[in-house]
Amino acid sequence: MNTPRTLILSLAAALLLAPALTAQPAAPAPSPAAANPPALYLGTAWYPEQWPESRWDADLTLMEQAHVRFVRIGEFAWSRLEPSEGHYDLDWLDRAIRAAERHHIAVVIGTPSAAPPAWLTTTYPETLRIKEDGRRDEHGNRQQFNWADPKYRELTRDMADQLAKRFGHDPNVIGWQIDNEYSDISFGPIARAQFDAWLKTRYGTLDNLNTRWTTAYWSETYNDWSQIPIETTDGNPGLLLSWKRFVSDTWRSYQKNQLDAIRANTGPPTGGLCPVGCNAEKRQFITTNMMGFYDGYDHYTVSQDLDMASWDDYVGTGQLNPVSNGAAHDLTRGFLRKNFWVMETQPGFVNWSPNNNSLDKGGVRAMAWLDVGHGADAVSYWQWRSDLNGQEEYHGTLVGTDGTPVPLYAEVARIGAEFAKAGPALEGTTVKSDVAILHSYDAYWAINWQRHNNAFDPLANLFAYYGALRAQAHSIDIVNPSVSLAQYKLVVAPALNLLTDQQAQNLIDYVHNGGHLVLTQRSAMKNEDNGLFTERQPGPLASLLGGRVEQYYALDTTIPVIGTWGTEPTKIWAELLSTSSPDTKVLMRYGKTPLGWLDDQPAAITRKVGKGSITYIGADLASDPESPTLAAAAKWMLADANVHPEFGALPPGVDLYIRKNASHEVWIFINFAEAPQTVALPTAFENVLAGGQTHSVSLKRFDVVILQRPTP
Numbered sequence: 001m002n003t004p005r006t007l008i009l010s011l012a013a014a015l016l017l018a019p020a021l022t023a024q025p026a027a028p029a030p031s032p033a034a035a036n037p038p039a040l041y042l043g044t045a046w047y048p049e050q051w052p053e054s055r056w057d058a059d060l061t062l063m064e065q066a067h068v069r070f071v072r073i074g075e076f077a078w079s080r081l082e083p084s085e086g087h088y089d090l091d092w093l094d095r096a097i098r099a100a101e102r103h104h105i106a107v108v109i110g111t112p113s114a115a116p117p118a119w120l121t122t123t124y125p126e127t128l129r130i131k132e133d134g135r136r137d138e139h140g141n142r143q144q145f146n147w148a149d150p151k152y153r154e155l156t157r158d159m160a161d162q163l164a165k166r167f168g169h170d171p172n173v174i175g176w177q178i179d180n181e182y183s184d185i186s187f188g189p190i191a192r193a194q195f196d197a198w199l200k201t202r203y204g205t206l207d208n209l210n211t212r213w214t215t216a217y218w219s220e221t222y223n224d225w226s227q228i229p230i231e232t233t234d235g236n237p238g239l240l241l242s243w244k245r246f247v248s249d250t251w252r253s254y255q256k257n258q259l260d261a262i263r264a265n266t267g268p269p270t271g272g273l274c275p276v277g278c279n280a281e282k283r284q285f286i287t288t289n290m291m292g293f294y295d296g297y298d299h300y301t302v303s304q305d306l307d308m309a310s311w312d313d314y315v316g317t318g319q320l321n322p323v324s325n326g327a328a329h330d331l332t333r334g335f336l337r338k339n340f341w342v343m344e345t346q347p348g349f350v351n352w353s354p355n356n357n358s359l360d361k362g363g364v365r366a367m368a369w370l371d372v373g374h375g376a377d378a379v380s381y382w383q384w385r386s387d388l389n390g391q392e393e394y395h396g397t398l399v400g401t402d403g404t405p406v407p408l409y410a411e412v413a414r415i416g417a418e419f420a421k422a423g424p425a426l427e428g429t430t431v432k433s434d435v436a437i438l439h440s441y442d443a444y445w446a447i448n449w450q451r452h453n454n455a456f457d458p459l460a461n462l463f464a465y466y467g468a469l470r471a472q473a474h475s476i477d478i479v480n481p482s483v484s485l486a487q488y489k490l491v492v493a494p495a496l497n498l499l500t501d502q503q504a505q506n507l508i509d510y511v512h513n514g515g516h517l518v519l520t521q522r523s524a525m526k527n528e529d530n531g532l533f534t535e536r537q538p539g540p541l542a543s544l545l546g547g548r549v550e551q552y553y554a555l556d557t558t559i560p561v562i563g564t565w566g567t568e569p570t571k572i573w574a575e576l577l578s579t580s581s582p583d584t585k586v587l588m589r590y591g592k593t594p595l596g597w598l599d600d601q602p603a604a605i606t607r608k609v610g611k612g613s614i615t616y617i618g619a620d621l622a623s624d625p626e627s628p629t630l631a632a633a634a635k636w637m638l639a640d641a642n643v644h645p646e647f648g649a650l651p652p653g654v655d656l657y658i659r660k661n662a663s664h665e666v667w668i669f670i671n672f673a674e675a676p677q678t679v680a681l682p683t684a685f686e687n688v689l690a691g692g693q694t695h696s697v698s699l700k701r702f703d704v705v706i707l708q709r710p711t712p
């Protein structure tokens with residue numbers, strides 16, 4: 001139900017505007033916090049339901065002093081929002097939103113579906129998920145719900161509907177997070193029946209399914225849909241992939257169920273309250289908090305209905321690795337191909353890692369600016385204050401149980417002040433890359449189900465190519481092979497094991513249109529049913545390459561590979577290549593070893609195709625991410641594709657992130673190395689934080705320097 005306050009406001013506004021704009025419902029004026037959205041939001045997860053209301057103002061005052069500009073609230077508060085079935089209590093949430101508003105802090109509401117209350121799961125036990133071992137989950141933790149259950153969907157939709165009707169036009173609510181970190185699924189009869197229906201829709205007939213999965217193998221042939229089992233690790237590859245796609249589609253429909261209820265009740269435009277990257281209509285945005293390279297579902301499938309991608313960026317044990325962390329940001333930016341939010345990040349340390357050590361002093365600030373450098377427009381700390389009880393008592397926070405700041409608070413307040421100062425320079429800017437790395441969940445799963453050599457880790461493989469290319473190109477997009485690639489000069493596909501027909505054609509068109517494509521080991525081996533192509537690798541791309549993989553070898557020894565990029569001891573995996581076209585050139589060859597099969601055989605080949613080119617790397621260049629051969633290969637790829645990075649090599653440990661728009665570009669330098677470093681700049685830049693013009697920057701460990709200049 002609408003609050004009386006909202007009703008009165010909208011009725012009054014409607015009366016005022018009635019003669020001129022009878023068809024347009026009037027929007028309430030945005031709150032001061034929402035009316036002037038910062039380009040960069042500092043945020044925190046706040047749980048007002050856990051604290052006496054008399055305490056709220058003190059917490060919000062401390063937040064405001066730290067330049068916190070939004071809080072995410074509500075995402076685990078179902079038992080307070082609906083204490084018993086059908087009895088909603090949203091007034092306290094309204095009061096919390098109003099309290100935040102008084103402190104110029106905007107609100108993102110999380111729908112509470114990741115933690116159903118006890119009354120719900122007791123009344124409707126079928127809403128509890130069934131684990132893979134057949135046992136039903138129970139109340140007492142979170143994520144115990146069944147994502148496929150119609151009753152659970154009805155209840156979560158009702159809740160989203162109630163929230164959106166009450167707050168969908170709230171002037172201080174800028175957006176919505178649906179649920180929280182989709183992960184645990186259910187294996188019971190409900191999911192089973194839905195999987196059967198999903199298979200019928202996809203394959204039409206059992207004959208078709210049997211053929212495409214080659215079920216004649218091991219007498220797997222199915223005579224009835226109900227005979228098809230659910231397998232997650234050892235089943236037929238077509239079955240394994242189908243289950244994962246079903247899981248992804250089910251998360252999408254689970255999300256859409258709530259999203260539709262929210263979208264129907266948000267807008268019309270409330271004006272000015274939308275952060276960069278939000279929906280075109282400037283309504284309250286809708287997102288969900290994803291988890292980087294977590295592979296429980298296909299994130300490209302699930303993100304397509306959202307206005308904006310966001311993710312939860314945790315280090316866990318150790319210190320930040322700028323390469324793997326940067327790749328996770330670039331992955332998230334690639335879901336909707338625009339800026340995104342870091343919806344949660346660690347305030348120093350977490351509580352769920354084998355060793356919950358703290359990031360070094362200064363590391364939280366460096367991490368926040370790395371986030372922004374990769375295209376984040378918000379960084380939000382989980383959580384504001386320690387819970388007095390509950391499963392996460394040891395987690396890092398910004399204030400302690402006593403309500404006073406912990407040592408990290410000052411570092412986060414500094415980030416907030418810097419976000420405010422640098423925001424205008426970063427407003428409307430994003431990362432623009434000439435280079436893309438292709439990533440698909442299908443390919444990633446396909447390799448992980450059949451690694452063939454356990455040491456072949458597709459993610460480590462991707463990080464190695466990403467790191468080598470990023471060190472020289474400074475910005476990389478990570479995108480799905482089905483999207484348009486026209487904007488890229490260079491596209492690198494590390495171990496893109498599986499290709500749909502559409503993806504294969506997309507890559508072929510890309511090369512014919514002048515693009516430079518590099519495929520690496522294990523690419524283009526499998527079709528969209530996770531079956532083998534009838535052509536050897538790279539399957540549908542073999543004739544374009546004028547060459548192919550004659551045989552693949554999992555290695556238990558080291559094999560030298562020698563040629564254009566230097567000399568590398570290749571490990572883990574080797575592919576024996578051949579050329580079939582006179583203009584396909586050999587770039588690298590294997591040396592002699594007792595294995596014999598690879599002696600003097602091609603290890604990397606390339607062919608020019610019009611203005612474009614296609615290259616295949618059969619040797620393992622990725623097991624040592626620091627290898628000079630990998631660096632030389634990356635340099636060759638960039639030169640072959642005519643990519644001329646705006647800046648040359650950086651001192652070890654120094655990273656550069658560039659965001660730009662038509663008028664100007666912002667360069668962010670961070671030094672992650674122990675040793676101080678100095679970098680000479682190609683032109684004069686304005687120093688955004690320190691002021692003045694500069695031609696060089698000096699950085700101690702974790703120093704951050706933000707520069708801007710007109711776009712050349």
Ligand code: GAL
Pocket residue numbers: 180181312314344350351352382392395
């Ligand atoms: C996230 C989760 C939060 C909190 C946090 C602790 O995965 O979304 O609710 O549990 O971890 O690090």
